[in-house]
Amino acid sequence: MKTFFAHAVSRVAMSCMAAAFAVTTASAAEPPSCTQVNMAGPGWTDIDATNAMSGVLLKALGYRQHVANLSVPITYQGLKKGQIDVFLGNWMPAQAPVVKPFEEEKSIEVVHPNLSNAKFTLAVPDYVAAAGVHSFADLAKNADKFDSTIYGIEPGAPANQNIKKMVDDKAFGLGNWKLVESSETGMLTQIDRAVREKKWIVFLAWEPHLMNTKFKLSYLDGGDKYFGPNYGGATVNTVARAGYEQQCPNVARLFRQITFNVDLENGVITDVLEKKASVDMAATDALKRHPELWKSWLDGVNTANGGNGLQAVQAALGVK
Incomplete structure (x- = not known):
């Protein structure tokens, strides 16, 4: 009887642990409202390249990227209104006069520098x-x-x-x-x-x-x-609409960790302008050549449904 009771308690405990694990796994999934990532591109080849590299990763992680072709001032208005989630082209100090009012009213957040030595x-x-x-x-x-x-x-x-x-x-x-x-x-x-x-x-x-x-x-x-x-001498920052990191913490973590370099971007731009590759293909090829970069970008990042982000990107790119 005692043995039976002990087994019963054990089974209950295991069931509770399984349920807790299921809840934890489910909670790791991004809210449905976060699965589309709205971004902007002012028509500059460097931002086309960084948007494309980000897009390759987002797709592998189960997100949908939408890039609107907008001027820089309209992009910041879009961030303020919540129509744009992320912008990878905050060139500083050149954009300082434009960005300052949005920063002061806290309608945008400077996430981190994604490029130095520009x-x-x-x-x-x-x-x-x-x-x-x-x-x-x-x-x-x-x-x-x-x-x-x-x-x-x-x-x-x-x-x-x-x-x-x-x-x-x-x-x-x-x-x-x-x-x-x-x-x-x-x-x-x-x-x-x-x-x-x-x-x-x-x-x-x-x-x-x-x-x-x-x-x-x-x-x-x-x-x-x-x-x-x-x-x-410039630094290019990633900026996001106010509250984006709190609402979409998983994909926001990705953008907080994505950091490009001049050689990487020049490689994509050269493939597009001189070799006539599509920007998506050029971005994919660049990421395949530099897995050491995006492995660090994916630290602690899950797929949109809570799966292993690194494994998903490795599978999508065919790179280990």
Whole structure:
């Protein structure tokens, strides 16, 4: 009788443990509202690359990624309104004036830096630098050769706003210069044409980007007030809408841990622009080549339904 009672208690205890395990497993699953991750891309190849790499991981983990093509100011409005969950393109300090109001009202959260050792400022082709243009202060005295024009990216971009402020401030004697706002592709087309014809041109340049290998560039010194020191030395942050980490802790953990590097992004960008690969294929190939990176990104990250995140990504990429 005593033995029977002991076995009965044991069975009850085991049943309770199993039930507790089931509850724990179920609780590890992400809420259904988190399974679609809404992101934004301003049309820059570097952010296309990082969005694509993130998308490969999200799909393997059972999430759906939706990327909206939005300008930077509209992206921050989307984050504030809860329409965008995550943005991987917070270039600092270039975007500081745009981001500051959203940070102060706590409608967005800066998650963490996803890229260091980037740069973002004005540049000229090497033959222009060889002719004596090395800094912002050298532009005005060569105004005729530059047609008093600076080529920027899409209208509304924070970097363009910095250039406009510089012109409005009449800094470096550039008060009568004009800014051509186009798009990344449009600006690159202008650079390509100018380089082929050995014409003088000054434009926004940044790294990581294929332009650094496609063209021989010289970044201009002296623009610290408008682009930051060290030739616009930049950090790119991941930002999220307010409350996202609390509402969707598993996928938010992934984004808190994803950290890219210049060589990785340049590899994806080169495959897309020079080898004509799709951005998704280029991102997948890059991740297959660098499992040491994403294994650390997946530390403690589950699939959307609570499974083993690392094993799911390994299976999807065919990499151990």
